[in-house]
Amino acid sequence: MIPSAFDYARPSTVEEAVQALVDAGEDAKVLAGGQSLLPVLRMRLAAPTVVVDIGRVPELRGITEDADNVVIGAMTTHYDVARDHLVQDHASLIARATETVADPQIRHRGTFGGSLAHADPAGDLLAPALALGAVMVVAGPNGRREVPASEFFVDYFTTTLAADELLVAVKVPKHTGWLSHYEKFNRVAQAWSIVAVGVSLRVSGGQIADARVGLTNMASVPVRAVGVEQALIGQPAGADVLRAAAEHAAEGTSPGSDGNGDAAYRSQLAKVLTGRALSMAVGG
């Protein structure tokens, strides 16, 4: 099928984009890379009256750094994020997770900010952003504000973004030299994660000095596996410690049940995948 008719706006600055959203009211949709939106429009699961295409706003693309953060423009594609040296050096968990998103064609078009704003709990970038303490830079009619990832995700497909607000960039605090792995479980190629686990560890002299663990699709929003983190910090990075820590993975989560598996199955998966992710991060 083809989408139902809509008006199309193509702003060239963030301010114009916000104005287009203000003018359009509640019925507007922001078109970023379009890899989730276009299929939804084609199946007519959504029929916005206005589509605001932010693909020609130069400020939204590219990756920079400041003293403490890697700053990822919202419209930077998955392909560019995964290959970027700043991301690989200072936020390797983001690179590892991004490599697993969908398939190559979709990674060429899909964007970092689009995935976060879409807030699908099975999306692979939410948990890594949360685990690394990312901060969302949001533009609206009254200027810009910053929202930590821990407050940004509200529910299934729901963020704190208002209808007239736009995600501009994401500041990811530098985790230079941390060991990372993203372990994703799905049944067929290009399918969404049933459960996935992102881990990032700072290991020094064989000891785990710090740990961040984020879970994908274990609740309506991404969650930090705090129990796992606490069981790791200050311990030697050995197989026994990793295995024991992974046992805490499902604590405090509220996974859904669907055709891919029920809540108990997801909880078990979270532990198994956390164990794998930890040993992969330490071993390679």
Next chain:
Amino acid sequence: MRVTMVVDGVSYTDEVEPRTLLVQHLREKLGKTGTVVGCDTGNCGACTVHVDGHSVKSCSMLAAQADGCEITTIEGLARDGKLHPVQQAFHDNHALQCGFCTPGMIMQAIDLLADDPDPDERTVRHGLEGNLCRCTGYQNIVRAVQDAAHRLKPAAEADRERETVAGGE
């Protein structure tokens, strides 16, 4: 709205409705029916084309988003009546049965070889993750892509030419 794009080396300017999908524009307005549509969900990859040198699913992009871009479709690959080496490798390795997935497979294969000119089997399978084939079981497709990689290698070209000369053909 008015959009301009270069498709297979020719520039076209047309009026399109904003909701027009790129694939629909290619097929219905420009007659590029070599690019096909296999699904509504962005999963099958049959519609894969190159936009500014990268593979994309042309069903998951608006024609408006391709305004000002350079597009290559399966129809733009052959040179002077000679198939592109990847097309020839698909032919020689019997990498198709019904052929519906083939335009997309070939466009994606070219993209993956541009990123990795000498991929192992695993890399080929991962690189074709976004393309579904309901006929072949993929074996010959993977074989064809690896065969194409050898054909495309400059060293291999030189070797083959030497062989040809030595063989007196």
